[in-house]
């Protein structure tokens with residue numbers, strides 16, 4: 714875990730530098746050569762889709778390469794999710810130029826990614842795991858880069874396999890002025906779909922990974 718985190722931290726610094734640098738073509742080419750060397754090192758052993766990395770724990774929802782929370786991901790902020798005393802889940806983040814849409818502000822699609830994750834996590838936190846069936850966003854104000862943000866997700870209601878969830882993004886110093894408001898419907902897939910989607914998921918050793926609990930992200934229905 715220490716090595717995965719060390720590489721993820723170094724890669725995030727590299728990616729941030731690569732999108733904010735103002736150096737010339739010579740330095741860019743020298744950096745590209747270094748990046749290709751690092752890629753060759755990592756390519757020596759790769760896992761296919763559907764095989765969990767050794768450090769992932771589907772029962773604890775630990776996904777080290779998640780594009781939102783993964784400590785080993787070059788593109789994840791990465792967010793740390795916590796239970797919110799006000800209900801649901803929350804995370805704090807300060808986002809950089811990697812995620813820029815309008816100059817100085819967050820790309821709207823990135824807000825969608827973050828909200829999808831926060832809403833999904835809120836459902837899981839309530840014991841109601843589901844896949845995103847519907848996600849709707851209202852962009853009420855641009856989300857600034859480089860300032861602390863607070864992201865929230867909470868369950869509105871549940872009926873059977875369907876859970877209605879909501880969430881928001883705001884600046885940490887003005888948490889009541891919502892910049893992005895999200896609503897979503899998360900659905901626990903029917904048994905046949907669970908089986909079709911996840912029956913071949915394996916752990917790092919290639920063994921079928923059995924469900925850990927009903928809300929296990931990779932749970933396969935018996």
Ligand SMILES: CCCCCCCCCCCCCCCC(=O)SCCNC(=O)CCNC(=O)[C@H](O)C(C)(C)COP(=O)(O)OP(=O)(O)OC[C@H]1O[C@@H](n2cnc3c(N)ncnc32)[C@H](O)[C@@H]1OP(=O)(O)O
Nearest residue numbers: 774794795796830833834838844845846847875900902903
């Ligand atoms: C401290 C923190 C702790 C927590 C720490 C957690 C950390 C970890 C967080 C990970 C968070 C990841 C969050 C990302 C989550 C993805 O990214 S999931 C990937 C994107 N989503 C997909 O690929 C899903 C694609 N869609 C499908 O496969 C299918 O449509 C679904 C969603 C499985 C539903 O299929 P189905 O099982 O056949 O469901 P179906 O019987 O049609 O519908 C069931 C009910 O839902 C309703 N419904 C279904 N779809 C819709 C729709 N689009 N609109 C309205 N209603 C709908 C139906 O009307 C029906 O309602 P009722 O008639 O029962 O009232």
